[in-house]
Amino acid sequence: MYRGLKKLELTAMRRSLDYWGAFELSKEFDFIIRQAEKNDLFAVTPEVKYYVIGREPEPVMAGLHMGNMGKKALVLSMEGAYLVAQVSDKKKVKVTGQAESLVVYGRDVFGTSITWADESIRQNERVIIANKYGEAIGIGRARFDYKGLFRDGVTVNTEADMGLYIRGQEEVSGG
């Protein structure tokens, strides 16, 4: 079932977007929740919102999947990360072109591949992994504070990446 956001969910979504420096996205789009075992958050047009809430038969998807909406926070999807990275550099690391082609296939990030990082990043925080244009190509977790991110070895663990799309397709097609 699709429904609008409850007050606590709206607060959690805003807080999460603020973590990424993208609070204004909460004002730019309409949002709906698909209530299930995990609640999914979608960014939609006003027309889609009006049409799908309470609709039978229920759509399998409506709008852009922003992530999973927990009780306290929004866990961003890659589509959500793309939107966030378009408006903010907070909690972001940028990597070289060579590293880009590895990250999109799920590889972790080496410190020597990072060309820029947000100084507010603390150890174990979630970060957006971006290419040289600042576009989100992955979501990861920082192994170190800002100053340690550029050292030799893996400094950011990749937890999600754009290439999941292709790998998912291969699973579907049996390839």
Place this chain on the structure above:
Amino acid sequence: MACEIQRFEADDRIKALAKKYGYPEYMVARFERFVPELEKFLASMEEPPRTYVRVNTLRINANALTKRLTDKGFTLRGTDIPDCLEVTAEPYSIGASAEYLLGYFYVQDKSSVIPPLALGPKPGDVVIDMAASPGGKTTQMAQMMDNKGLLLATEVEVARLAGLRANLGRCGVMNTALFHMDAREIARLGVKADKVLLDAPCTGEGVIAKDRTRKTSRGTEDIQYCSGLQEELIDGAHACLKPGGVLVYSTCSFAPEENECNVDYAIKKYGMKVEPLPYGEPGLETFGNLRFDPQVKNARRLYPHLHGTTGFFVARLKNV
């Protein structure tokens, strides 16, 4: 009632061509009745199809995309269709590039870009895409609607939903609700649409260059089956179309029973009008024993040897 399948005798020339290019004789005998320059056509189906990409202007413009891909060693050139580029050289599969994963383009044959252009959805429209997977035309229509308004997409095969969802997400589409349902039951959606796209399931004769097994994997019974299904889908489309609304009907088949026959059906059953389109060759007026309404020639056919595309059929029908 679907059209009767037309059958023709194969003379020695047809038999020789069928043998040379690996087709059943009946198929070449049918092609011979309507395809201009038959042997050039058959030869062109042996060549690898060209690769085209449609720029996703929701995320990037054609110049910026061309620059980024050129920097990575790809070579592209413009076509007569806006935002549709031909890939003339690729150092690796363009579908493995980060730009693809970021949804900056969709790998989509030029012929396949035409049905949404023929439909012309606008930001304020209510639009239905009746057989949406894998999502090339759906994402193109969302782009033409500037990601605004309401686009309802349906797909009946559950195995094809995952790819469709991924493509909608990859391309940043927000104005679409996707339903797992048989498009023949589309009236259940409870809307009257301004525009409906029916890119109908078909025998796929037009994509033989991509999939050679289609020369022999489909027979006349498949044409008969698809033709009947397509008629039912036209019934479904008409049921949810506003007065004055537009239906674009397309297939990637050459078979007139899947194309002109169904347009003729929509004219005769529902009084729909076929509007002219500025692409390809005119629709057929006759095929074997079949005689079509004169308006059917306003539909368009695309052939690989004439248009550099996969085979395609498209018609724009107005609900008057």
